[in-house]
Amino acid sequence: MSTTTFEDLKATVRAWIEADPDPQTRAELQSLLDAPDPARTDLADRFAGSLEFGTAGLRGVIGGGPNRMNRAVVLRTTWALGKYLLTQFPDAQERGVVVAFDGRTMSREFAEDVASVLAAQQIPAHVFPDVVPTPLAAFAVKHLGAVAGVMITASHNPPEYNGYKLYWRTGSQIVPPVDVDIAALITQAPPAREVAGVPRAEAAARALFHLLDASIERAYLDAVRALELHPGGKRDLRIVYTPLHGVGDRLVRMALDEARFTRVTSVPEQREPDGRFPTVAFPNPEEKGSMDLAYALARREKADLVFANDPDADRLAVAIPDPAAPGGYLQFTGNQVGVLLGHYLLTERPPAAGEKRMVLASLVSSPMLGAIALALGVHYEETLTGFKWIAHRAMQLENSEGYTFIFGYEEALGYTIRDIVRDKDGISAVVLISEIAAVLAERGRTLKDELELLARKYGLYASGQVNVTRKGAKGAEEIRSWMRRLRENPPTEVGSLKVISVVDIEAGTRRLVADGKTETIALPPSDVIVLELSGRARIIVRPSGTEPKIKCYIDVREPITEGEPFTAAERRAQATLDSLAESFRAILGI
Structure with missing residues (x-):
């Protein structure tokens, strides 16, 4: 950076300091101005x-x-x-x-x-x-x-x-x-x-x-309570819960208690709100290690269910005991939880006379909910990533087509049930998943058993991700360069699978690789590329809207033959996912 350029920057910083009403950030910026040259990068x-x-x-x-x-x-x-x-x-x-x-x-x-x-x-x-x-x-x-x-x-x-x-x-x-x-x-x-x-x-x-x-809270809890489909089931399940130093503990425990789940233990080290998040490296239940304290408590309590909300309680992670899983607990993916919730809501209560039901999912979520909806005669659509789009489309279809919104989800642990909250709701999801587990337990099955039954009926849908974090202005430019490269020179194959078509949602087009024909798509413009592959697989690539990373979502569908061990189909699906992930990382040059 030249002296002249840095002098201009210093003048801009001083003007900001003069206008800043917060003495803390004024002092912070002044210390950077007074610091040696290495502070220039931070200021810039x-x-x-x-x-x-x-x-x-x-x-x-x-x-x-x-x-x-x-x-x-x-x-x-x-x-x-x-x-x-x-x-x-x-x-x-x-x-x-x-x-x-x-x-x-x-x-x-x-x-x-x-x-x-x-x-x-x-x-x-x-x-x-x-x-x-x-x-x-x-x-x-x-x-x-x-x-x-x-x-x-x-x-x-x-x-x-x-x-x-x-x-x-x-x-x-x-x-x-x-x-x-x-x-x-x-x-x-x-x-x-x-x-x-x-x-x-x-x-x-x-x-x-x-x-x-407290009347707002009371009205919300009453609405969550009204979602119940089955009043019975095994309500004495032992539950371990963590808000990850966030704000969910009190309301989650109240909602569970009112649904008659009373054997709930919160992780004591993470129960109270703390913006420092001292016991986790990253307060996201999707991140490795974030639920270690919850699992340790669950093993001591012999818990039947483990739940974790993110710090503002709009996302939910779910785990159950599984001797074959590391640490003795199997954590479900957002896609698996979304399928469990959606299937339960669609099958455990018949539609009212003349009711036109719909379920929605974000584009990057598993296509499995769509397969279930198709089989049940329920309207299904995929939206752009983000719950704002799920809520927006739900309201459009309610108003224009008379549909009843039943459920929507995105793979990043976000779920919404009916129209109580027009956004992700990790609290009502805790209560409904607990109900599903209780009903299944009474029927002699677990959540894992239910997922296997659904996979045998609709096919084994498996999903994976390749996520790469790049911080700062330089990182943002690198992410933009990857997206440009995929638009300008998309691959013709990924691993052993052919690229059938390339969907550029920003341009609103789908281009067929075989003949180069292009068709328009209806989704709003967004910085997303979809590679539709042979074998009903796909790869979706987008910059994150909330984090400094590029996110690549991989979906495959593996049919299961009659009598085949479920683990054999799981291994095949995972091998395909791993191969596609490795090949795509090489395509990006990561």
Whole structure:
């Protein structure tokens, strides 16, 4: 970096410091300005751009600068949100906005800033008094008839992250063009110090700050309780649960207790919210080692079920005892849990007279739910990745076609049941999976047995991933280069399988490799490439929307012959997955 360029950067940093209302981030940036040359890279990254406001809202590392998550960014974003809501809803100043936060670092402070800025625009804030799970925040938006909701959370990201998740009046996450319109307004926001705010006491006196009471929680728990399909089953199952230092413990235990699952033990070291996440390297139940303490407790308690929510309790991991599994417990994939939930909801209660049922899954989830739905005469569609798209499409089909939404899921441990929450809900999923396990136990089967029965009927669908993390601006460019290469020069084969067609969702096209013919697809544009392979296999590639990584999803279907040992089919499917993963890593040059 040249001296002139660095001098320009220093001037930009000083201007930001001058406008930053937070003494902590001001001091942090000043120390980087005063540090030796190695700090230049850090400063350059913090000011390489601004956190992108998209359909996931904001998410980033906590720290000073426009490319970090901080009070200045939250203030300016909320200024833009308030302005936008006033243009969209004539009654915004009556209906207000739900404001909620989890247990991460700075979550409470960011939520207070949100409420303060909204009050300055005469928009009431309906604020939870303490940390809550994300599903409760989404539920509250619809339940209260608010025009929007802000949840301060970074979900399952590493401890240094926080975020700003925006819900629309429907209780679902925003979709385009709302994100684009708000992002444009953010660029017009005044410097953070000049963003008007109203102190909490004054806002409350002016009826612009309302603390929510326990009635919201009660209404949510009643709705979860109403999902029950079978009141019986073996309800004395022993359950071990961990919120991974997040905010799910109290509400999960209440929901289980009301469903008559009373033998529940929480992992004591991880039960209370702690934004440092001291016992896990990565607070995501998909990550290796994150559930080690839960498994250790489960072995001592001889647990029948093990559950883990991520820190904001919108995702759920499930495990059961299995002597053949490492550590004695088998952890199911998100696809397996999604199939168990979807099949149970579709088969254990017949549709009402004339009811047109639908189930949805994200594009990167297993195609197995679609096969089950087809066999049962249930409408099935795949959406873009992200629950915002599942909720959006569900509401479209409800309104335009009269469908009843039964279930939706994505492979990254996200599930939603009916229309209680228009987003992932790891709490209602805990209760329903417990019910399924209880009903099966009474019938002499386990969740694993049920998955085998389904595979023998519909085929063994197996899925794998190749994920590569690349942090910072340089990493982001490397991820973009991989996507460009796949678009411009896609492979003609992956391992022993031929590429039948290449789907570019950003361009809205499917190109057949054999004759080069191109057809259009109906999905909204998104940075996703799908390689459809021979043998009904596929590889889907996309940059993550919430983490600095490229994600490659591999799906295969293995038929099972009558009388064949299930383990033999599993080995064949795994061998195919491993071969495709190795070949695709080589194609990317990883």
